[in-house]
Amino acid sequence: MRALGPSLTRSVQAVADAVAADPAGCARLTVTALAERTGTSEATVVRTARLLGYAGYRDLRLALAALAAQQEPGASPALTVDIAVDDPLADVVAKLAHEESRTLADTAAGLDLGRLGAAVAALCAAHRIDVYGVGASALVGQDLAQKLLRIGLIAHAHSDPHLAVTGAVQLGPGDVAVAVSHSGSTDDVIEPLRVAFERGATTVALTSRSNAPVTRYADLVLATSAAHESELRPAAMSSRTSQLLVVDCLFVAVAQQTYERAAPALAASYEALAPRRSARSPRP
Incomplete structure (x- = not known):
């Protein structure tokens, strides 16, 4: 999803961003609910799923559920790479380490x-x-x-x-x-x-x-x-x-x-x- 980002339309990008940010949460949403969350249409959600290589939204939901199940036990869902100006040093280190390890795993x-x-x-x-x-x-x-x-x-x-x-x-x-x-x-x-x-x-x-x-x-x-x-x-x-x-x-x-x-x-x-x-x- 991050790789395709620059080539996506604004509406499709909104769906892709939502799915990438919260795969577990989006896996629980119907196509209508995800369209409402992203301010798009059901057709856009389905089109996004197909652009990502899935036959339809149902297959994308299954993949998201599987991804969520593979997440490490105890990992903090709040851990992101969005470093704030006032973040403590410990949080900066943790966020950077998390992003680096995720990037290496994704690349491999x-x-x-x-x-x-x-x-x-x-x-x-x-x-x-x-x-x-x-x-x-x-x-x-x-x-x-x-x-x-x-x-x-x-x-x-x-x-x-x-x-x-x-x-x-x-x-x-x-x-x-x-x-x-x-x-x-x-x-x-x-x-x-x-x-x-x-x-x-x-x-x-x-x-x-x-x-x-x-x-x-x-x-x-x-x-x-x-x-x-x-x-x-x-x-x-x-x-x-x-x-x-x-x-x-x-x-x-x-x-x-x-x-x-x-x-x-x-x-x-x-x-x-x-x-x-x-x-x-x-x-x-």
Whole structure:
């Protein structure tokens, strides 16, 4: 529901928001009652259920009831990510931890293992790997490139859009381009991926929206959970958390499949950096 949010009409969004906020409560409502609660119509409620992949409202109610039954015993239903200005520090910590863990669980549950495996295979065989990301996603892109570099792969992270396109024109079949964008609508990420796609490189998009513009040029789409954002968290940390989970999945799987090369490369990089770590050790 959070992933589809930006593409929904206002009335459908109202139903989706109500269901996402209170799945247990909505599971007890008839289609008429939910329409009244959201200020919409019965037809809108049914249309929302179908947009979410259900045959009708009855199937959506059953899914909501099952979701409510799976909630952890003793969990506080009042726990949300809407952090108020006057929230005590303990509440801030609890709310953030709750959102982070929920985002990780949602991302893991929603990952398409077939696509993930295909992305791993492409990375293992790649001559060169370019990763594109700007803003907060640039940090995730740098993390992926650095991890792959340490196990012997040729990987570059680009946060400058001009350099990203310059690098993309050098790619071709046998290379891989990875675009990291939570919204999937960042032009500075879409453009280099488009260039890499048109030159025959295998392209991968890491995004929370399966129908985002960036996916038009992606051979493989790896979906992350759509993080909830609020006034105090306009760039939600949990969006990066979900991206970093997928990065770790890619890295570990690639390291497994290229272990004979990855293990010595990782050991060599660790050994090369050892003198710098000891030189910077704290004084007694």
